[in-house]
Amino acid sequence: MKILGLIGSYRKNGNSDILAKEALMGAEEAGAEVELLRLTNYRIEPCQGFGLCLFREEGCHIKDDVKFIWSKIGEADGILLSVPCYFLESTAVLKQLIDRAWVLAHRGTFRGKYASVMVPYATRGWIPYAMLQPNIFFGILGLKIIHRAAFNVQGLGEAVHDDAAIKKARRIGMELARAILDQDPTYRSERGLCPICQDRNIRILKDHKAVECPTCGIRGTLTVQDGIIDVVFDENAVSTYRFDPVVGYNHFTYHIKPSRDYFLRTKEDRKTKGKLYRDYLKDEG
Ligand SMILES: Cc1cc2nc3c(=O)[nH]c(=O)nc-3n(C[C@H](O)[C@H](O)[C@H](O)COP(=O)(O)O)c2cc1C
Numbered sequence: 663m664k665i666l667g668l669i670g671s672y673r674k675n676g677n678s679d680i681l682a683k684e685a686l687m688g689a690e691e692a693g694a695e696v697e698l699l700r701l702t703n704y705r706i707e708p709c710q711g712f713g714l715c716l717f718r719e720e721g722c723h724i725k726d727d728v729k730f731i732w733s734k735i736g737e738a739d740g741i742l743l744s745v746p747c748y749f750l751e752s753t754a755v756l757k758q759l760i761d762r763a764w765v766l767a768h769r770g771t772f773r774g775k776y777a778s779v780m781v782p783y784a785t786r787g788w789i790p791y792a793m794l795q796p797n798i799f800f801g802i803l804g805l806k807i808i809h810r811a812a813f814n815v816q817g818l819g820e821a822v823h824d825d826a827a828i829k830k831a832r833r834i835g836m837e838l839a840r841a842i843l844d845q846d847p848t849y850r851s852e853r854g855l856c857p858i859c860q861d862r863n864i865r866i867l868k869d870h871k872a873v874e875c876p877t878c879g880i881r882g883t884l885t886v887q888d889g890i891i892d893v894v895f896d897e898n899a900v901s902t903y904r905f906d907p908v909v910g911y912n913h914f915t916y917h918i919k920p921s922r923d924y925f926l927r928t929k930e931d932r933k934t935k936g937k938l939y940r941d942y943l944k945d946e947g
Contacts, residue, residue, distance in 0.1 A: 665696050667685070667741075713918075739842045745796060747812070770907060782813045790863060797861065857895060861875065
């Protein structure tokens with residue numbers, strides 16, 4: 663059984679490294695073989711948005727290191743992602759990789775593997791979207807998340823001083839390994855509001871009646887009882903989860919595929935009408 667650590671920080675020997683390494687030591691202790699990749703060491707080009715990757719057997723045409731990263735994820739049974747919070751969310755390297763994961767969204771290549779997320783951060787209250795990209799990433803890939811944890815550690819390598827953080831990281835690694843061995847996807851971290859991504863970000867919809875988890879797209883209603891605000895999600899909400907395989911299949915079949923037919927059908931008209939914009943303010947340079 664293999665667990666792959668993915669680091670989303672450029673800083674070597676920083677907090678993401680320390681927490682990931684401690685967790686991987688825990689995973690090793692629980693019987694896992696472990697490996698570590700720093701995402702910033704690899705060339706991850708931006709998605710070029712062709713969309714052709716969705717229809718071609720061979721997938722994305724870009725020649726960089728992303729296929730290597732996917733192959734490493736493919737070899738692993740579990741992923742341990744350690745990514746710091748930068749300006750309220752994840753570092754850009756993770757978003758860059760997420761966009762490139764489009765090709766995998768409807769294929770289910772890694773579906774059913776396990777994952778855990780660790781987020782070092784510096785300032786309390788400055789992490790509202792820190793789990794957003796990890797949730798999207800593992801949502802697209804179809805991984806089952808066992809732990810999501812944020813660690814309040816600021817300066818370079820300061821995590822070594824925080825015994826509680828080190829202990830928690832080791833437990834997260836051990837429990838990820840055990841979850842894989844037992845094939846037990848039970849969620850082990852503190853629960854949030856959304857039953858799927860466990861985040862606490864809730865969006866009020868335009869009708870001011872319903873609310874939704876903006877990451878998962880599941881809907882419910884706000885309740886206030888004795889001054890306690892809560893969300894009651896619709897009974898069948900979980901089956902409408904944005905990254906659910908059936909929802910994904912329908913999105914691909916009834917939204918993306920027809921858009922290709924429309925695109926091909928309207929080619930000549932677009933050529934004529936688009937000339938105005940092609941000729942105005944050229945940006946090649
Ligand atoms: C550009 C930049 C933006 C940051 N933004 C935030 C932030 O919004 N919230 C926060 O709590 N910490 C923020 N931090 C602090 C890092 O999350 C923190 O230092 C973390 O421990 C770094 O992990 P690393 O050592 O693995 O890189 C930021 C750091 C940098 C360099």
